[in-house]
Amino acid sequence: MSLDSIIAKQRAHAPVLAQKPLQYRLQKLAELRKALKGPWQEKLVAAMKADFSKGDVDVRLTEILPTLDNIKIVSKNLKNWTKPKKVKTPIILFGSTSYTQVQPKGNVLIISPWNYPIFLTLHPLTNAIAAGNTVIMKPSEHTPHTSAVMAELVASIFDEEEAYVAQGGVEVAKELLDTRFDHIFFTGSTAVGKIVMAAASKNLTSVTLELGGKSPTIIDNSANAYAAGQRVAWAKFTNAGQICIAPDHVYVHEAKLEDFKKGVIETITSFYGDQPMDSNDFVQIVNEGHWNRLRSIMDDAAKEPGEVLIGGAASKEKRKIEPTVVIDPPRDGAMMREEIFGPLLPVFTFSDLAEPLQEIATREHPLVVYIYSKNKRNIRRIQNETRAGSTAVNMSLMQIANNYLPFGGVGHSGIGKTNGEAGFLEFSNTRAAYYQWGVPVNKVLSAPYTPGKKKLVERMIERMF
Structure with missing residues (x-):
């Protein structure tokens, strides 16, 4: 199936996935955790050795372990993060209640680099799935063995209408950036980050840019x-x-x-x-x-x-x-x-x-x-x-x-945050909800503005603000 067809399937499936119970997302995260703790871990270690000459312990310590830690934290807290949260309502809006509710952004794109290809692909995937999105991942062409194993791993857990790894070089990345997504999560250089942001702007797509700089x-x-x-x-x-x-x-x-x-x-x-x-x-x-x-x-x-x-x-x-x-x-x-x-x-x-x-x-x-x-x-x-x-x-x-700390840059070193709840929120739309259950204020303070109403507003400004 062509990449265009897979993206179309994901866009169509995104509203369906958003309506599935929270337990479905948790089950998928549990399957990913089980895979990384099982035989897929050995396959990824071997792939990193082939791509990068990276040692066994190094891969487990710097790629697998922090990914599993993020899955653990997200899974433990997801129910609380997705609950509607009541916020304060000012007294002038008497007779009302206000909440925030997180919702999936929809169909999202993750573009990851070569230096830590497992962690920097599967870590944001965890947050995107937890938030209820469908996901296309584009790992680096510079670590082809690792990309191939991740593609097999993801396909063993998710249907392609839910999550899919697109392999290939610059031409694949360009094709993806020419396509509309609901959010793009990019990790890489500042120079390429500017290209990603420019492409995203054509569709007013939100971005997370995890870049670098001279620290x-x-x-x-x-x-x-x-x-x-x-x-x-x-x-x-x-x-x-x-x-x-x-x-x-x-x-x-x-x-x-x-x-x-x-x-x-x-x-x-x-x-x-x-x-x-x-x-x-x-x-x-x-x-x-x-x-x-x-x-x-x-x-x-x-x-x-x-x-x-x-x-x-x-x-x-x-x-x-x-x-x-x-x-x-x-x-x-x-x-x-x-x-x-x-x-x-x-x-x-x-x-x-x-x-x-x-x-x-x-x-x-x-x-x-x-x-x-x-x-x-x-x-x-x-x-x-x-x-x-x-x-x-x-x-x-x-x-x-520390997956409890938000991670990200500022200015040329990045836009947006990842890790734990911060990463979950990057892939979520925090929607405001206002409920009017009593007599609304406009019933009292609306045209025609009589001298009495004018006096009432003046007193409110003087005494309440």
């Missing part, structure tokens, strides 16, 4: 910089830096630089050995095109000032780049022109906290601002003087693991 880390003079170095190195070089919320660059107080360097070097060596490109736990760059892009950044950076603390080597044959840390490169240099999205980490020293804050203010709002500090005043100052989708203090990456 900074600030390590002040009160921080445990050795521990900060360990945590930043773990966060930066997990998945070879191919994470939208990875620390993109670091500002470290000059008094703390040596401790930070020690933590970074020890962590890289402990995790990946003296030859990281030979480690099975250090993943490949996803494809040759991305490897070439990163290599070009490295080549340009090598011509610039800066101390290479560790790394600097690359292998096209292995499609790997060593964890590379450069101290005090130019602040407008090769590594600062765009989101790095790879295992390259520029580190800048500062003596006054105002320095990094001023630099961050000149850039587009990032997805995350990471803060390492024991000084509450400094933490508050950084939070108040920066704008970002989220903040993490004295840890990196782990905020994404």
Whole structure:
């Protein structure tokens, strides 16, 4: 069946699905949970190995586990989230009651990237199904084995009129974006996010854009910089830096630089050995095109000032780049022109906290601002003087693991939120409902406006507002 036919079937089925009892959605989520805990888990692990050289534990920990956690939270709370919620009604509207009620948006599209293809496809699918929508998913063509397994998994649980995985490259994505949907959920680069938003605007389709940006880390003079170095190195070089919320660059107080360097070097060596490109736990760059892009950044950076603390080597044959840390490169240099999205980490020293804050203010709002500090005043100052989708203090990456926290960007780093209830609401229309059960106010305050009515309105304004 053609993709157009499947989308047409889903649009026709969306109103039918919306009327099915809540238990039907819960049953589908239970089936997805059972599949991910069963034999499909092994198939997905094998597919990720084929696509990405990603290790067994890594896939289970960073892809399967958070997806299952979101299913658990959504399933546990869905009944409460879908109940009509009474809201306050002002006294001027006496004789009435007001509620909100969530309803499905309809037929929705999820476009997911290659860096965490399982989590970033099935996590929003969970929220979309919980909200009662029919769903088309378009995973990345750069992880074809994983996309194929997810397509089989989804087909084993859902009829294609409910949920369907559309495989293919740019031409499939373009066909989907030329089609009307009731909501589009996109995870990927800011550049492609603009294309998605432009396409959605033609049909006034709502969007959730989970993008990226250059997320900074600030390590002040009160921080445990050795521990900060360990945590930043773990966060930066997990998945070879191919994470939208990875620390993109670091500002470290000059008094703390040596401790930070020690933590970074020890962590890289402990995790990946003296030859990281030979480690099975250090993943490949996803494809040759991305490897070439990163290599070009490295080549340009090598011509610039800066101390290479560790790394600097690359292998096209292995499609790997060593964890590379450069101290005090130019602040407008090769590594600062765009989101790095790879295992390259520029580190800048500062003596006054105002320095990094001023630099961050000149850039587009990032997805995350990471803060390492024991000084509450400094933490508050950084939070108040920066704008970002989220903040993490004295840890990196782990905020994404809390499905009770809304996750998303602001401005160029994204629009809308996901995780838990926030993700459920992205795929829902919160409908206002007003019930008049008594004499309405317009019975008293309507034309003709007599002197008595004028006086009554004046008293209401004076005494009630």
